[in-house]
Amino acid sequence: MLELRKDIFADERDDNLKEIGKGTQRQDMLGHVTGTSTYFDDHKLQGMLHLKVLRSPHAHARLRRIDTMEAERAPGVRRIIRGADVPINLNTLLSLINFGKDDEPSLAVDKVRYKGEPIVAVVADSPREAYEALAKVRVDYEPLPAVFDVEEALKPGAPVVNETYPKNTFVYHDVYDHQKLRFGDVERGFAEADHVLEQRYQMSPIEHAPTETNGSIAAPDTNGRYVVYTSTQALFFSLDTCAKILDVPSNTFHFIGGTVGGGFGGKVDTLTEPLAILGAMLTGRPVRYQLGREEEMQFGSPRGAERIYIKDGVMRDGRIVARKIRAYFDSGAYTRLSSYAVVKCVAHLPGPYTIPNVHGDVYCVFTNRTPATAMRGFGVTAMDFALECQMDKLAHLVGIDPMEFRILNAYRDGDMKAHRREAKNTALIECVQVAAEKAKWPLREEVKRMSSRTDGGGSRAAISPTPREPVPQRAAVSQQRTTYDRAPAATVQPPPPAPPTPPPPRPQAPSPSHGATRFSSVFGTRRR
Amino acid sequence: MTKTPLQFRHNGRDVALFVDGGVNLLVALRELIGDMTPKFGCGQGGCGACSVLIDGELHLSCLTLAETVNGRAVETLDGLKDGPNLHPLQRAFMEQFAAQCGYCTPGMLMAAKALLDRNPSPTRAEVVEAISGNICRCTGYEPIINAVLAAATSGRARA
Structure with a gap:
């Protein structure tokens, strides 16, 4: 046991902590009001070059030819970067935790899949010279039919957006084209219900529009390393993503960030760092890559659109007895983080309510729209918008006050949630009571006395009989990498070689850990 | 060139x-x-x-x-500040928590200074109008408006 010599610091720190309930000054506030907080773009380095990117004007097109001859001779140009210059030009963000297939190039090679997709980067002495050179790049596009609607994208014969996922859906565990939740029997629930209400909800994509656009500055450092000033919200995530794309050990990079001019989820995608670093590697000079406002809006990923269908069965007394949900997340042209948002969404169904029969199907769908990403509660936010609109409509349908209707159906301690976990420390009833009080919304005395701590469990803890469904066949696992745009060469597999002697099992960690071991084992498989 | x-x-x-x-x-x-x-x-x-x-x-x-x-x-x-001494607007922004990410703050402070220089006792509506060309994306308009009004009050107290 380490002994802390607190006596040395006795006059510096009060261990009697009483921070809750009083304001505490932000440690960065003086920098903010004096303009001395250092954002990534506030670094001006000697000999710094500027990187700009040619973007696709088409939502979906084959790239027949890319001609950079004239651009290479333009004044001030130091280097043209094409897809072939990117060491590993195919990545998916969550590959760092072994989730999903590499599906997104840093620079498009054979196809562009959304308007604004990067094709060629120019590194020049000034931003103006970079733009002038970009205007001299000639690209021969063959426009392809595009799909912008999640349900259209799932129809037979729809254009294939991303060949890594030929059915236009993310594939979970190499088998499932969507995430399911099954709890009880909704069809029986609907048959018993006094009313059934089915509604369709749609949320549009939402751009974070941070006041500071995404960007980074990369500069050669000593010992072959690179220092990177970046606007990222996820410093080490971006660092590891760059190490993978540029095929170097992660200790090649020293990332400096933390002062972010507004993020809201829109600065986790490592949009600029890989090309800025590659520019610095290829020119030996500091390289700055900052998105303009138009790029931020067109190319910077938004919160994804969602389409949601909810069908509920409700009794005259206000109990919801069945809830069936079918939802489609618009991931745009690449996965980024939408696959994870779908998992989070399904874990959230059917909202904070105890419903004996729940049925959920949620799809992560690819379309020719800008790839979507994280934004404040993504995966849950749009679903909650739909669920709570639905709750108001149901309350109206059965003639019950909407606040009371929520209290009536809320989780209570001891109830069984649709994921077959017991509800604990629930507090929705108390939240609604406080909200009603603050809004001076009248509640009946009987409802005011209700509590999350009482009347839960019992029959509400039961798992109703759940019909089994056929399980799809597991397809052959094929992680295609840079050849992703071509059909697999051979469908007949050679017989598998005799399995090597398995290595002795590693000693198990003595206590369960929450992710550190998983993460390190994932990184272990990736490093050579 | x-x-x-x-x-x-x-x-x-x-x-x-x-x-x-x-x-x-x-x-x-x-x-x-x-x-x-x-x-x-x-x-x-x-x-x-x-x-x-x-x-x-x-x-x-x-x-x-x-x-x-x-x-x-x-x-x-x-x-804006006078040597080591912060301008009343800067002090008010600190005290009223009128900055979160801080990226809009330099522009907000200059818009507020332009207002107070020509109108030392603005109404709330005049403050809103004066910063209407400055976008804050971290949900900060209310504290910013309060800070400008507080700075105007403290400026009058000093004068």
């Missing part, structure tokens, strides 16, 4: 530099003078992050050609 000589007062000091044709004041301040307090947000006059005062009047430096400030006086956030 031919460069144009340019001389102006920057926060009370004379500066002289050569600029390329078409260079805007934001780039001249940040890249040629090294004053990083005005920020790039949009480059099209939509966000106010680059706001500065030219001869006491509020301007968007991203839409101002650098050559047009020849012989004039440019003030940025860098010149």
